[in-house]
Amino acid sequence: MSSFLQNTTFFLLLINSLYLPFQTQATFDKTIEHEEAKELGLTFLKEKLSHFMVYWHDVVGGPSPTSITVVNPPNKSPNGFGNMNMIDNPLTLAPKLSSKLVGKAQGFYAFASQDQVGLLMAMNFAFMEGKYNGSSITILGRNIVSSKVREMPIIGGSGLFRFARGYVQARTHTWNHKNGDAIIQYHCYVMHY
Template structure:
């Protein structure tokens, strides 16, 4: 082992000085980052969009859209440690039969020992109208029994490239026996 380290030590000095890349805004100097004019990416003026959708988390029955992949590791009253993977419908109205506009895909984990608090990590993948194929990414804390929960929008794709903003979640219905829930999401997104 000592010989290998000694050989690596001599090789590192015989290969010449190590150069660090820096960003001067000039690609000819070996930098790996450069500044771009937003017009090159066809970015127009930034706008703020608001939309309201309903998230259907169906845990019970044969067509569950939320599956527990890691059960709690203890007898916690908050479900601490549980992880659910989701492919939840997003609709225009609170009824599951209302017009579908996409899916919420990702996971949530029960991450609080003191209350029912979730860490949400999901993409709203839209399938309707001009937003078909676009997504927004939500990542944040969701204290389930608070009247309104706010979580950040940390990015997006398609028409929501460079997205940032927040969502407000309000529970519309929650069946304590089945744990099925319908949550209203008001989304406020800055995008190009």
């Protein structure tokens, strides 16, 4: 009798183990149907392209910097290789820092090139004005500072920019050689729903 119980138990465990991967896969992912998407606040609208322009203020000098060095490597290179700055930079409608604030650029940039001033930019443009208030786009890319126009990809977003993709073009408006402060014009082209 115990042999029968052992065989039955073994058989049931074997059947269960064969069924388990299908159970796990079924709970791991699923296709969201139209009605369920509505409940989640997602709609199946046509994708649209939005364009906006902001000024990015990188204030590294003075009593209230918006960009601070968080990594300063021991081996100094002429182009800053290895330095990393954390940012909470204002985004304004016009070049003056006192102009209308529409958001913040939050993230970091790291000096990632040994041959030129080449930055790795990773930042969110967190908007706090108008219909995009509370929404953000995420930018991640290469920024060769000496280039007249630098293009970086938009890799995602939140709020009204869910499922966003696109690119930004950065152009230096002004750069203060003495204290390092910079004002950069950003044109943002965003595909979103």
